[in-house]
Amino acid sequence: MEKTAAFETKGNTHLRLLGGDLRKLTRFVVLVSAALLAAEFLQVLSAQEKTITNPGAGNLAAIKEGASLFRANCSPCHGLHATGGGRGPDLSANRWTHGATDADIFRTITQGVPGTEMPANGFEDSEVWAIIAYLRSLVPPRQTLSGDIAKGEKSFSSIGCPQCHMIKGRGGLLGPDLSRVGASRSAAYLMDSIRDPSKDLSDGMLDPNNHWGLPLVYDTVTVVTTGGKKITGVAKNEDTFSVQLLDTDQNLQFFDKKDLRQVIHERKSLMPVYSEQVLSTDALRDLVAYLQSLGGG
Ligand code: HEC
Numbered sequence: 271m272e273k274t275a276a277f278e279t280k281g282n283t284h285l286r287l288l289g290g291d292l293r294k295l296t297r298f299v300v301l302v303s304a305a306l307l308a309a310e311f312l313q314v315l316s317a318q319e320k321t322i323t324n325p326g327a328g329n330l331a332a333i334k335e336g337a338s339l340f341r342a343n344c345s346p347c348h349g350l351h352a353t354g355g356g357r358g359p360d361l362s363a364n365r366w367t368h369g370a371t372d373a374d375i376f377r378t379i380t381q382g383v384p385g386t387e388m389p390a391n392g393f394e395d396s397e398v399w400a401i402i403a404y405l406r407s408l409v410p411p412r413q414t415l416s417g418d419i420a421k422g423e424k425s426f427s428s429i430g431c432p433q434c435h436m437i438k439g440r441g442g443l444l445g446p447d448l449s450r451v452g453a454s455r456s457a458a459y460l461m462d463s464i465r466d467p468s469k470d471l472s473d474g475m476l477d478p479n480n481h482w483g484l485p486l487v488y489d490t491v492t493v494v495t496t497g498g499k500k501i502t503g504v505a506k507n508e509d510t511f512s513v514q515l516l517d518t519d520q521n522l523q524f525f526d527k528k529d530l531r532q533v534i535h536e537r538k539s540l541m542p543v544y545s546e547q548v549l550s551t552d553a554l555r556d557l558v559a560y561l562q563s564l565g566g567g
């Protein structure tokens with residue numbers, strides 16, 4: 271009995287030893303492969319820093335997939351054909367404010383542009399590459415806008431735009447700040463904004479303190495007090511109980527709605543129409559070239 275037991279124990283020990291060796295060996299193999307993988311990963315990373323290239327570049331299937339992803343997710347702001355719209359810049363003209371390499375555009379799409387309307391996106395990598403393949407496939411429009419930037423800058427002041435618009439910290443407050451408008455809107459939209467301001471009213475950048483308020487649009491608002499007095503301006507803040515108005519003399523006025531007879535949203539721009547008579551086509555082109563030259567910096 272004892273003998274058998276001893277034998278069995280020995281046998282078990284033997285097995286156990288073998289098992290231990292195997293486990294050690296496995297651990298060794300795992301460690302080595304992990305190290306190899308890490309080395310490879312680092313290599314890939316440093317290669318990526320140098321040149322990430324788009325695996326879908328020029329691939330017709332990727333371009334098609336990118337086009338449909340673009341239509342579904344990006345066209346509301348960047349336009350159906352990526353030539354820009356009222357809420358996003360032209361992405362077809364090969365002018366990039368936030369970097370022109372594939373890696374830059376990849377980052378812009380996934381992380382967005384903080385502080386602007388450009389959102390972060392949670393796509394699969396392959397989907398982002400497909401979108402980039404699509405954007406790269408677009409041929410820049412033949413007519414690039416060529417205007418005289420210096421002339422445009424002059425007429426910006428001489429025809430009174432700074433009265434309502436801030437550029438780089440100088441100017442009025444009735445209209446949106448135009449310092450970055452060249453980076454965030456298409457040339458066509460800028461031209462429309464000047465020729466026909468009421469066609470597509472600018473969205474107000476959502477005021478961070480306006481969580482409970484109504485979405486801000488730069489439309490003209492007229493309030494009528496219970497005494498019958500009318501005051502016109504743009505609404506800077508509005509909620510159920512109050513409205514804050516920047517009147518046309520650029521004084522900020524606060525009203526309790528209970529003291530008002532009426533709050534009229536006119537759904538039209540306070541900005542005057544600049545017709546051909548006031549601003550020739552050439553002068554308009556110069557003006558837009560100037561706004562675009564401000565870039566995003
Ligand atoms: C809600 C509107 C909105 C949506 C949706 C949107 N964008 Fe944008 N995008 C913008 C704005 C505005 C900018 C300009 C940011 C700035 O002011 O610099 C921008 C900038 C960009 C830029 C940088 C352009 C440059 O000059 O460097 C890229 C690239 C871009 N968007 C791609 C996309 C793609 C791809 C999608 C869809 C997945 C998308 N955007 C969806 C509004 C939007």
Ligand code: HEC
Pocket residue numbers: 426429430431432433434435444445446448451455460463464467468470471472473488489504539540541542544557
């Ligand atoms: C009396 C004030 C006033 C004057 C003068 C004025 N604007 Fe405006 N502008 C506004 C207001 C208010 C808006 C926002 C409503 C809208 O979309 O028209 C606006 C909007 C714009 C936009 C669209 C901005 C965006 O991000 O959507 C552009 C571009 C613009 N103005 C350019 C100009 C230029 C260039 C001039 C001079 C030729 C000018 N404005 C003169 C008040 C003015």
